[in-house]
Amino acid sequence: MRYTQYFLPTLKETPGDAEVVSHQLMARAGMIRKVAAGVYDYLPLGLRVIRKVENIVREEMNRAGAIELLMPAVNPADLWQQSGRWQQYGKELLRFKDRKDTEFCIGPTHEEVVTEIVRGTVSSYRQLPFNLYQIQTKFRDEIRPRFGLMRGREFIMKDAYSFDIDDAGADVSYQKMYQAYRRIFKRCGLEFRAVEADSGAIGGSFSHEFMVLAETGEDAIVSCDSCDYAANVEKAELRPAASAAPAPALPLEKVETPNMKTIEDVAAFLKETPQKMVKTLILITEQEEIVAVLLRGDHKLNEIKLNNFLGCDHAQLADEETVRKLTGAPTGFSGPIGLTCRVLADLELEGMSDFGLGANEANYHMTGANHGRDFQVEAFVDLREAEAGDSCPRCEGKLEAWRGIEVGHVFKLGTKYSEAMQATVLDAQGQERVLVMGCYGIGIGRTAAAAIEQNHDENGILWPAPLAPFQVIITLLNPKDEAVLKAGEALYEELLEQGIEVLLDDRDERPGSKFKDAELLGIPFRVTVGNRGLKEGCYELQERCSSEKSMLPMGEAAARLTEQVRAALATDPA
Ligand SMILES: [Zn+2]
Structure with missing residues (x-):
C-alpha cells in the first residue's frame, strides 16, 4: 500500500474522551473514529487488524471442527420471550418496534437464535454433536460506554454454541474450545492466562475466562508459576497452613x-x-x-x-x-x-x-x-485474598499476580436454553433428550485493543507481528529524489511478491514526522531508504521493538526481510 494513496488519518492530539492507552493510540493511529458514544468506525488500518484477529479465530475454530454461519443482528422479541430473557435482560438490551408494531431487539448474544435454528432442524442424536459459530456485530446498551473498543456498545464478536446429547459430550466440546482458545491467543502473539471463572460441583471447572495480561487490566488475577492454574484473585482458592501451630511459648x-x-x-x-x-x-x-x-x-x-x-x-x-x-x-x-x-x-x-x-x-x-x-x-x-507468593492450590508451585483484560470466555451452559425453548432430539432408544449446550465468546475488537494495552511504549503501538496491519513500512527520506523513489519502489514490489504486507511511506513530509508516524502505527519492521545509504548500497533496518539499527545490503534486503518477517509471524500455537 502506498501511503499517498491510502486513507490513514493520524491525529497529533489525543481525543479528550480517550481514557485508556488502546483507545488513545487507536484514535491517533487512524484506526477508529467515534460516531456516537460506544459506536465506532473501523477505518482501513483498524479494519486490517480486526481482520487479522478474525482470520486467526476463524482458522482455529474451523480446525476445532466448529462450523461458521451468520445470524441476524435483529432478533424478534418472541424468541427472547421464550427463553425468559426479554423480561430478565435489563436496559442493556436495545429494543425497538418495526412499522407493524412488532417488537425486536439487537442481539447482544445469540443463544435464542441459534437454539431456534437447532430445534427447527435437528431431531436425531445421530446429527450430534456440532458447534455453530459466527463472527458478527452485536450491540449492548452499556450505561457508560468508554475505553474505545474495550467497552463499546456496538462490538464485533465471535460467538459459538455447541450442542451435545449429554453432559459427557458437552465436556468434550468444552475442552475442544478451551484448546482452540489457547491456540488462538498464542497465535495472536499475546501473553495470556486461562482463568477459572466458576467451579462446577463435581471436579473440573466449567467456565474459563481468557485474560490478556496488561498492567492496565481491570481484573486482578493470580497464576501458578509451574502449572496451568490461574484464577481471579476473588476466586483463587488457598491451601491450609503448611503445618500446625507451634505450642505457645509466650505468656499473654x-x-x-x-x-x-x-x-x-x-x-x-x-x-x-x-x-x-x-x-x-x-x-x-x-x-x-x-x-x-x-x-x-x-x-x-x-x-x-x-x-x-x-x-x-x-x-x-x-x-x-x-x-x-x-x-x-x-x-x-x-x-x-x-x-x-x-x-x-x-x-x-x-x-x-x-x-x-x-x-x-x-x-x-x-x-x-x-x-x-x-x-x-x-x-x-479460607477467607483471604490470594496474592503473589502464595502456594498454588493444585501443585507445589507459587502464585504470581497479574492484571488482565478479559478477551474470551468459554462456558458450559447446560440445558438452560434448550429446556426453555424445547430443543430436544431422540436418542438411540427413541427417548426424547434435551440438548446440552456450551457457549464460547471472543471479543474481536477487544482482543485488538488488549494487544495494544499489552504492547506499547510512549511513542505508540508495538504490534505483535501476527496482528500488525502491515509487517513492513518503507520510509522514503526524500521521495522526490529519483534514485530514492526507484530503490524504495523496487524493494516494495519485491516484498509484495513474497506476500509481505508493506506500507510504502512515499509522502512528501519531513523525515522526522514520518518516523513519528511509523512509531505510532507500530509496524514491526521499518526500512529507511535515503541518499546516503544508497551511496553505500544499503538500507537502514529498525525493528519497532528495539532501538538498534542495522544496515541491509540492497541486494539481500528483500530476502532477509522476508525471512525475518516470516520468523516473527511463526508463533507456535502448540
Ligand atoms: Zn500449580
Whole structure:
C-alpha cells in the first residue's frame, strides 16, 4: 500500500474522551473514529487488524471442527420471550418496534437464535454433536460506554454454541474450545492466562475466562508459576497452613500502644512484622449478624469468600458504634479475646502462635496471644485474598499476580436454553433428550485493543507481528529524489511478491514526522531508504521493538526481510 494513496488519518492530539492507552493510540493511529458514544468506525488500518484477529479465530475454530454461519443482528422479541430473557435482560438490551408494531431487539448474544435454528432442524442424536459459530456485530446498551473498543456498545464478536446429547459430550466440546482458545491467543502473539471463572460441583471447572495480561487490566488475577492454574484473585482458592501451630511459648501480655491503629504502626512499635500480628475485623451482615474475622496482619479479607461461608449477600465492616458496643473499644483495637459474637479465622491462622492482636481497650494491644489457649475460634476458613507468593492450590508451585483484560470466555451452559425453548432430539432408544449446550465468546475488537494495552511504549503501538496491519513500512527520506523513489519502489514490489504486507511511506513530509508516524502505527519492521545509504548500497533496518539499527545490503534486503518477517509471524500455537 502506498501511503499517498491510502486513507490513514493520524491525529497529533489525543481525543479528550480517550481514557485508556488502546483507545488513545487507536484514535491517533487512524484506526477508529467515534460516531456516537460506544459506536465506532473501523477505518482501513483498524479494519486490517480486526481482520487479522478474525482470520486467526476463524482458522482455529474451523480446525476445532466448529462450523461458521451468520445470524441476524435483529432478533424478534418472541424468541427472547421464550427463553425468559426479554423480561430478565435489563436496559442493556436495545429494543425497538418495526412499522407493524412488532417488537425486536439487537442481539447482544445469540443463544435464542441459534437454539431456534437447532430445534427447527435437528431431531436425531445421530446429527450430534456440532458447534455453530459466527463472527458478527452485536450491540449492548452499556450505561457508560468508554475505553474505545474495550467497552463499546456496538462490538464485533465471535460467538459459538455447541450442542451435545449429554453432559459427557458437552465436556468434550468444552475442552475442544478451551484448546482452540489457547491456540488462538498464542497465535495472536499475546501473553495470556486461562482463568477459572466458576467451579462446577463435581471436579473440573466449567467456565474459563481468557485474560490478556496488561498492567492496565481491570481484573486482578493470580497464576501458578509451574502449572496451568490461574484464577481471579476473588476466586483463587488457598491451601491450609503448611503445618500446625507451634505450642505457645509466650505468656499473654497487655501492652500500651498509644494512638496506634494500623497493623503496620503497632507491629513497628512492638518491633514485630505484620506477619506476626493478627487483625480482627468486625463485620455485620444484612441480617444484622455480627461476626469477627481474624486474618494475618498483612492479609486482605476476600468478602466473596466470607459471604459464601456465611450464606449472606453482603457482610460489611461494622460502624464505630457497633464496634464499641461489642468490644468496648474504638475501631483499631479489636481482638477476639472475650468476644461474644461468632469468631472466624482465616486458614493461615491455624499455623500461627504467639502473635499480637487488639486488646479490646483503647490504646492497648496483646502480645503472646494463642488460639485455643486465650480464645476460641468457631472455624478456620479460607477467607483471604490470594496474592503473589502464595502456594498454588493444585501443585507445589507459587502464585504470581497479574492484571488482565478479559478477551474470551468459554462456558458450559447446560440445558438452560434448550429446556426453555424445547430443543430436544431422540436418542438411540427413541427417548426424547434435551440438548446440552456450551457457549464460547471472543471479543474481536477487544482482543485488538488488549494487544495494544499489552504492547506499547510512549511513542505508540508495538504490534505483535501476527496482528500488525502491515509487517513492513518503507520510509522514503526524500521521495522526490529519483534514485530514492526507484530503490524504495523496487524493494516494495519485491516484498509484495513474497506476500509481505508493506506500507510504502512515499509522502512528501519531513523525515522526522514520518518516523513519528511509523512509531505510532507500530509496524514491526521499518526500512529507511535515503541518499546516503544508497551511496553505500544499503538500507537502514529498525525493528519497532528495539532501538538498534542495522544496515541491509540492497541486494539481500528483500530476502532477509522476508525471512525475518516470516520468523516473527511463526508463533507456535502448540
Ligand atoms: Zn500449580
